[in-house]
Amino acid sequence: MPSDEQQELIKLRKINAALMERVERSMDQQGNAYSLFQTAISLEEQVRRRTAELSRTLVDLERTNQQLVNAKEAAEQANFSKTRFLASASHDVLQPLNASLLLMSTLSAVQQDQEGRKLCRQVEHSLESMDTLLRNLLYMSRLDAGDVRPHWQTVSLDKLFDSIASDFEPIAQVRNLELRVRRTGLHVWSDPTMLRRTIQNIVANALRYTKKGGALITAGKRHEHVHIRIADTGIGIQPERFKEIFVEFQRCDLGRDDLDGSSAGLGLGLAIVERMVNTLNIKLSLNSRINYGSCFSLRLPYAEKPVSIAAPSGTLQSVSKTNNVKLAGTRILVIENDLAALQAMESLLTQWHCKLRLASSMQETLSALNSDIKWSPDMIIADQHLNNNERGTSVIRIVRQLTGRRVPAIVVTADPSERLWKMADQGRIEVMRKPVKPAQLRALLTHMRARSFEVSA
Numbered sequence: 001m002p003s004d005e006q007q008e009l010i011k012l013r014k015i016n017a018a019l020m021e022r023v024e025r026s027m028d029q030q031g032n033a034y035s036l037f038q039t040a041i042s043l044e045e046q047v048r049r050r051t052a053e054l055s056r057t058l059v060d061l062e063r064t065n066q067q068l069v070n071a072k073e074a075a076e077q078a079n080f081s082k083t084r085f086l087a088s089a090s091h092d093v094l095q096p097l098n099a100s101l102l103l104m105s106t107l108s109a110v111q112q113d114q115e116g117r118k119l120c121r122q123v124e125h126s127l128e129s130m131d132t133l134l135r136n137l138l139y140m141s142r143l144d145a146g147d148v149r150p151h152w153q154t155v156s157l158d159k160l161f162d163s164i165a166s167d168f169e170p171i172a173q174v175r176n177l178e179l180r181v182r183r184t185g186l187h188v189w190s191d192p193t194m195l196r197r198t199i200q201n202i203v204a205n206a207l208r209y210t211k212k213g214g215a216l217i218t219a220g221k222r223h224e225h226v227h228i229r230i231a232d233t234g235i236g237i238q239p240e241r242f243k244e245i246f247v248e249f250q251r252c253d254l255g256r257d258d259l260d261g262s263s264a265g266l267g268l269g270l271a272i273v274e275r276m277v278n279t280l281n282i283k284l285s286l287n288s289r290i291n292y293g294s295c296f297s298l299r300l301p302y303a304e305k306p307v308s309i310a311a312p313s314g315t316l317q318s319v320s321k322t323n324n325v326k327l328a329g330t331r332i333l334v335i336e337n338d339l340a341a342l343q344a345m346e347s348l349l350t351q352w353h354c355k356l357r358l359a360s361s362m363q364e365t366l367s368a369l370n371s372d373i374k375w376s377p378d379m380i381i382a383d384q385h386l387n388n389n390e391r392g393t394s395v396i397r398i399v400r401q402l403t404g405r406r407v408p409a410i411v412v413t414a415d416p417s418e419r420l421w422k423m424a425d426q427g428r429i430e431v432m433r434k435p436v437k438p439a440q441l442r443a444l445l446t447h448m449r450a451r452s453f454e455v456s457a
């Protein structure tokens with residue numbers, strides 16, 4: 001049995017152990033709290049740093065957003081200016097271009113030697129290229145500005161393909177290529193002019209970038225859609241360039257060395273195609289293999305064949321009797337406000353031995369007619385946009401009222417309006433785009449002359 005001192009000692013040891021344990025525990029706890037305290041401080045530091053970073057990023061983002069808005073506004077402004085510039089260029093640049101082309105034709109006719117004629121042809125060719133470039137740029141900017149509205153209607157693919165084939169047949173022949181068209185009797189719902197232009201651009205490429213073989217235009221119906229395919233056996237396009245070729249002024253150089261250098265384009269054809277298919281909701285796809293060829297497919301809505309197709313109002317269809325018709329002696333009233341264009345037209349028509357009266361406005365037209373009441377025009381050629389907002393069509397209407405006859409008339413303009421095309425469709429006037437091609441003008445005048453003989457016979 002332990003003595004009292006021993007028991008006291010054991011008790012004191014226990015108390016001591018308990019106290020030691022408590023002190024150790026409390027030391028531990030203090031250690032944890034301290035490390036927690038430290039962690040909290042470091043976390044708070046981190047949070048502060050992150051918050052600062054985040055606010056910096058937010059400020060940056062805001063600045064970038066503002067820059068983007070500014071850039072977008074600048075781009076829109078630039079696009080607007082481009083459209084406006086091109087629209088005025090169409091009139092201001094096409095006008096002298098028109099005069100130059102008419103004068104070149106006259107100049108070419110008076111050339112005595114081979115060299116002179118060759119030079120004239122070269123200048124004519126350059127002027128025509130400039131005309132094509134301007135026209136394409138203008139059309140592209142109009143498409144960008146949403147200024148071109150499709151005229152939806154049922155389009156016969158057979159008719160469309162036939163006319164494209166006859167347009168491109170001479171080019172195919174020169175290049176020793178075969179151009180084939182498969183008639184299917186199918187119709188689509190689209191804008192005939194825009195669809196035609198789309199296919200023309202693709203076919204032009206098919207023939208330009210093909211050395212051997214040729215191109216085939218076909219169509220097939222699948223469910224409610226018609227797929228038009230333009231396939232060629234040409235040089236092909238690398239898949240990684242499929243997107244790039246639709247960007248304006250982008251041209252692949254692949255294989256170009258072997259192709260006819262004179263046929264090089266500007267890289268606008270497919271840029272226009274892309275804008276037109278977007279406007280017309282056509283799905284375009286491309287398949288190609290280098291050295292095997294390419295195939296462009298267009299997916300359009302199917303349309304039922306119309307019950308009766310009205311006969312087309314004749315512009316240049318019935319050319320049968322035109323061969324015997326002579327232009328010489330034909331009295332033509334020419335109305336044009338641009339002096340250079342008026343003089344160019346005068347030289348050209350005089351060369352064809354026509355008898356002319358020239359005017360630059362409604363007032364001058366009336367004076368010209370009143371000064372010689374025995375002289376009455378067989379035909380009228382009028383520029384559409386005259387000074388002081390006068391319109392060629394209004395002058396034509398007044399002359400027709402004065403003479404009491406529907407005098408055959410041509411309106412010349414760089415950018416025909418919808419109303420003009422409608423009038424042309426109804427056969428009331430003919431429309432010619434500026435710059436006027438002398439051969440086309442001559443063909444149209446001869447045709448109109450022949451038709452007026454038929455009517456009066």
Ligand SMILES: Nc1ncnc2c1ncn2[C@@H]1O[C@H](COP(=O)(O)OP(=O)(O)OP(=O)(O)O)[C@@H](O)[C@H]1O
Pocket residue numbers: 201205206208209232234235236237245246250251252253254264265266267268269270271294
């Ligand atoms: N069928 C094709 N086969 C091979 N390459 C093609 C074909 N179609 C287009 N390309 C390539 O795509 C490029 C762009 O074509 P796009 O029609 O836009 O311009 P372009 O033919 O060079 O000039 P433009 O059409 O303005 O006269 C061409 O330069 C050509 O390299």
Ligand SMILES: [Mg+2]
Pocket residue numbers: 201204205265267268269270
């Ligand atoms: Mg092209």
